[in-house]
Amino acid sequence: xxxxxxxxxxxxxxEKKYSGFKLILLGPPGAGKGTQGQTLSAQYGIPKISxxxxxxxxxxxxTPLGVKAKxxxxxxxxxxxxxxxxxxxxRLNQSDCREKGFILDGFPRTIPQAExxxxxxxxxxxxxxxxISFELKEADLVRRLxxxxxxxxxxxxxxxxxxxxxKPGVCDRCGNTLIxxxxxxxxxxxTRFKEYQEKTAPLLNYYQSLELLYSVPGNGTIEDxxxxxxxxxxxxxxx
Ligand code: AP5
Numbered sequence: 001x002x003x004x005x006x007x008x009x010x011x012x013x014x015e016k017k018y019s020g021f022k023l024i025l026l027g028p029p030g031a032g033k034g035t036q037g038q039t040l041s042a043q044y045g046i047p048k049i050s051x052x053x054x055x056x057x058x059x060x061x062x063t064p065l066g067v068k069a070k071x072x073x074x075x076x077x078x079x080x081x082x083x084x085x086x087x088x089x090x091r092l093n094q095s096d097c098r099e100k101g102f103i104l105d106g107f108p109r110t111i112p113q114a115e116x117x118x119x120x121x122x123x124x125x126x127x128x129x130x131x132i133s134f135e136l137k138e139a140d141l142v143r144r145l146x147x148x149x150x151x152x153x154x155x156x157x158x159x160x161x162x163x164x165x166x167k168p169g170v171c172d173r174c175g176n177t178l179i180x181x182x183x184x185x186x187x188x189x190x191t192r193f194k195e196y197q198e199k200t201a202p203l204l205n206y207y208q209s210l211e212l213l214y215s216v217p218g219n220g221t222i223e224d225x226x227x228x229x230x231x232x233x234x235x236x237x238x239x
Pocket of ligand 1: 032034144
């Protein structure tokens with residue numbers, strides 16, 4: 001059984017191994033945060049919170065949040081901190097995060113966001129277990145983003161070469177039509193990389209100094225990266 005089938009089975013039938021991890025997945029666009037986040041979420045029964053998914057959903061539904069966020073997403077620029085902080089605060093206050101932990105995918109993205117997260121977690125009497133950084137070269141990232149296909153409904157992520165859906169153009173999990181994200185165009189990708197280098201990369205030192213940072217090579221297969229993550233988490237078992 002391959003990893004994707006195994007993940008699906010875990011989602012549907014298997015007992016969760018254990019839960020309670022509070023994790024941040026950090027890395028440039030296309031590094032594999034969403035892919036590994038969705039697998040870990042199924043493996044450990046922990047909710048994955050992707051600020052990108054929440055914002056894209058809001059844009060698609062033309063909610064007040066979506067109207068505010070649209071031009072930032074379209075141009076590959078970070079949405080203002082106060083907008084994103086509010087939605088993460090609301091999500092982390094929900095009972096599943098307190099009971100099962102959480103996997104943050106794409107948050108925090110700036111030092112002020114990290115400071116806000118610290119305050120939210122302290123209010124909730126929770127502490128982070130690990131911040132996992134995915135290391136990958138820019139050429140590999142571009143290849144990943146240009147071939148990515150995403151499900152706008154259940155948020156599963158596929159790739160035209162590296163992670164094919166069983167039926168072309170159709171989501172394995174929910175049967176929805178897969179899309180190529182609007183911000184995966186060449187020009188927008190360049191802006192997203194620049195935003196990452198300027199605003200997000202400083203978080204590596206921030207979390208290193210808190211002794212929370214773990215790096216995984218992002219250039220192995222999806223299964224290899226998952227094994228590396230499992231190795232990190234196996235040393236951090238929550239009782
Ligand atoms: P967001 O949705 O967070 O995008 P991102 O950080 O640019 O990350 P991606 O989703 O592009 O990549 P990923 O690392 O998840 O890679 P994936 O697993 O899909 O943010 C989008 C926008 O929202 C931002 O630009 C900003 O405007 C706004 N935003 C979001 N959060 C914000 C915040 N906190 N503050 C302010 N603004 C915010 O993988 C990519 C592809 O590679 C897939 O096709 C996958 O199948 C494939 N793949 C994955 N792993 C492997 C592997 N090991 N081998 C081969 N292929 C692989």
